[in-house]
Amino acid sequence: MLDTTHIQEQLFERFGRDHFTIQITADGIPTLWVGRDEIIEVLRYLRAESTPAYRMLYDLTAIDERARHNRPGQPDSDFTVVYHLLSLKPVAEVRLKVALLEDDLHLPTATTVWPNANWYEREVWDMFGIVFDGHPNLRRIIMPPTWQGHPLRKDHSARATEFEPLHLDPKRQDIEEDALQFKPEDWGMERASEDNEFMFLNMGPNHPSVHGVFRIVLQLDGEEIVGAVPDIGYHHRGAEKMAERQSWHTYIPYTDRVDYLGGVMNELPYVMNIESVMGIEVPERVKCVRVMLSEFFRITSHLMFFGTYVQDIGAMSPIFWMFSDRQKAYDVIEAITGFRMHPAFFRIGGLSMDLPKGWDRLVGEFLDWFPDRLTEYKKAMARNAVLVERSKHIGAYSQDEALDWGITGPGLRATGYDFDLRRDRPYSGYENYDFEVPLGKNGDCMDRLDVRIEEMFQSCRIIRQCMENMPEGPYKSDHHLTTPPVKERTMHDIETLIAHFLTVSWGPVIPAMESCTMVEATKGLNSYYSISDKNTMSYRTRIRTPSFAHLQQIPLISQGGLVADLVAIIGSIDFVMADVDR
Template sequence: MLDTVDIQRQLTERFGENTLIPQITADGTPTFWVGRDRVLDVLKYLRQDSAPAYRMLYDLTAIDERPRQFRNGQPASDFTVVYHLLSLSPVAEIRIKVALSESDLHTPSATGIWPNANWYEREVWDMFGVTFDGHPNLRRILMPPTWKGHPLRKDHAARATEFEPLHLDPKRQDIEEDALQFKPEDWGMQRESEDNEFMFLNMGPNHPSVHGVFRIALQLDGEEIVGAVPDIGYHHRGAEKMAERQSWHTYIPYTDRIDYLGGVMNELPYVMNVEKVLGIEVPERVKVARVMLSEFFRITSHLMFFGTYVQDIGAMSPIFWMFSDRQKAYDVIEAITGFRMHPAFFRIGGLSMDLPKGWDRLVKEFLDWFPPRLAEYKKAMARNSMLVERSKHIGAYSQDEAIDWGITGPGLRATGFDFDLRRDRPYSGYENFEFEVPTGANGDCLDRLDVRIEEMFQSCRIIEQCMKNMPEGPYKANHPLATPPTKERTMHDIETLIAHFLTVSWGPVVPAMESSTMIEATKGLNSYYSISDKNTMSYRTRIRTPSFAHLQQIPLISQGGLVADLVAIIGSIDFVMADVDR
């Protein structure tokens, strides 16, 4: 991780000592408070001129600080805007914070520095009510246009029972339907040009090709796409709000349902983040088992992508074959964890239980079965002349465009950018495994497909190494704050029994802190940014998901293409709407 002193020295030399207020965080990420009058200057410098250059706006969120008690000497703030920047080479992170008072919730927009700031700022306005001056179209993005209030404020209701019963009378229904009408002028679109009239087409939110409840309003000149407006929020369930009323332990099952095809991959950054703060070092057996199961879910997720993408292009049979292979993988996952898609198997400090007897035999049977079939799929389908024609040079973007829009994972590697967090900043013991990082060249639909196919082969390599080198030892850390705790002494005395009961039901009391942990998930970089106020539950949990960033650049790569091309583009992005809306 980058030395905080070094980047602080650079910023101080450029902007002066009075510009920055450093903050110590549990994860060691350099964190600085900057006044809103200088924040854009600091962000521009960090993006272009600092060493390293933080070229990617990785995340942008906010915190309602008003009822928070333990702020560890931080500047006075009612609401805080947090910019999370990322350098990919070398891998380095930095946070910039801006303090705002409740009576003046304004700060300048960063859309002139990073195009992907658009959606992030809209989300912060939607959830917290912070106005970004200069934003091109600051409006709700996750909540309905008619929603009252800002849901991630601490004074906003958290449960349905706290609201008045819903009455959808004809008048209100008309109001809601009118609010959902797409008005091109609101998005800077013209209804006609000098020589023709444009057609506007709603693609979704209920259409198989949009892969979930997702809408794109298209501006068409015949079959050609002139403009596009992605519309999300139909799947929003308030996962970040839920974290504020669940214990650190009981929130784990909620994480499974973010990227609901990623399974334990969602749990990993969350539990690793809490373990980092609590100082829990998990046993080697836990690390290897986590890697093995994460790679199983990478395979099942990529198989879903492969099958549905080929189906979007026009072939029907492959998706049934790939679903059969996914079931083979889920059989192994279920035998080990007890569940298939949402196992909630990882725990703070380890696993929910040890690997069962015979797990290695099941893994070996899958490894004998799957790679030959994947090789056949690649030959028969990924090189099908129609699929290649529909995919090559379609939906292409460059490396610089990918970084500007916050694209990570296979979507970034498809441009030829050789970056994989598992190798470049290893976690959970990934440094002990041999695997290659597949890359593309053109950043188009075909490259995004090929990269994911090759990643499945590499996942099989990693799983085989896990199977052959699984360490002996405990499946849980012997730490007083591991959850659930060990049970050996629970029947020895009443104090130990009570402590066990409280740790299971309430979870550990996490010290006042801020920390985030990032992993290479199935679709790109995923992280949990957690804030504790010295309690048994989170004060603020921010979930940074890759799918949210990836959908935002659809207008860029679809303009000038055909509607049929957009179907291929959407499929090649490989997103999950729960991963977008949370």
């Protein structure tokens, strides 16, 4: 990480030291409080003029501060809006905060600086009730239009049992259905041009080509797409709210189910974030196992993408072959972790158990079999004339557009942008592995497919290095806050037995802190931003997922195309709705 004082000094020189309040955070990311009147100007400066330039609005979220006790050195605030900016070359982050009082929850929109601020600001208004003046269409995005209240406020109930039973009588049903009616004028769309009338088509939320409960309203001139409005929120599962009522330890299984195809990849940033705060150094064996399993899940996720993408184009057989191959990978995962899709295998300070006997034989058999299989898939399917015709130069975007919309992972690398967090800011020992970063050229559907195919080959390469160089040693850290603690200490005396019980049932008490850790997940950059108020559970957990950012680009890359092209575009993005709605 770059010297944290460097960007601070630039901001002080440009705007004056009096305009900022510095906050020390556990993750070491430069964190500065800014007044609402200066925030847009500061954001513009960091985007284009600072060194480095923080080209991407990585995340934008908020915190309800009203029940928080430990805020040393921070300005008075009832609600805080947090801007997380990212530079990719070099890798650097900066966090800006704006303090707001409950009777004046207004600040200017950042959509004039970054287009992807649109959905983030809608989410903050939806979840917290904070108004962004000048926003082009500030309306609910996750919750239904008729919802009362703002769910991530501390005074909003967290459990279904705290609400009145739902009675969907005919009158209530009519109200809900009317609220979902699409009115083009609300989105700045015209119903007709000088020559003809436009048709508005609902695609989803229950259509096989939209990959889940996802709705896109299309404005059509014949078969040509004139405009598109993605509509999310049908899969909302409240993962961030649930983090506020689970212990640090018992929340781990919930992380698997965010990107439910990513498995342990979701657990990794969460546990690494807590470990960094508590100063837990995990053994080398743990790091290696975590990398190996993460790459296994990269393969299973990409196989799902490959099979469904080819199916969207029109081929039926390949998805059955790839599902069969995924099961072989899951056989290895299950033999090691005990579960298939959602292992909850990583723990604070280590793993739930050590590698079983014979694990290396199973891994080796998979590696000896799978790459040849993938090579055949690439020849037979990815180079099929129909697939190439339906994919090449379809849904293309430039590197600048990708950065504007917060696109990361294979979607960014498909444009030729050479960035992979595993290589450029290694974590969990990735610096010890030899692998290449596949790149595309045009940023179209074809490149997004090819990049993921090549990434599966590279994952096999990393897994083989893990298998051949697996370190000896313990599978959890010898640290008093490791959860669960070292078993051998349990029966030493009554005090250690009690400590063991409390650590497992309540989990560790995390000191008051703020920290964020990101990883190169299956679909792009994924991170957990955790806030502790010196308790056994999180005060606020923010999950930044790649899928949420990626769906915003659909209107941009679908305009002028055909409905059939949109089917290919949606498939090429590779998203999971639980990763979008959280």
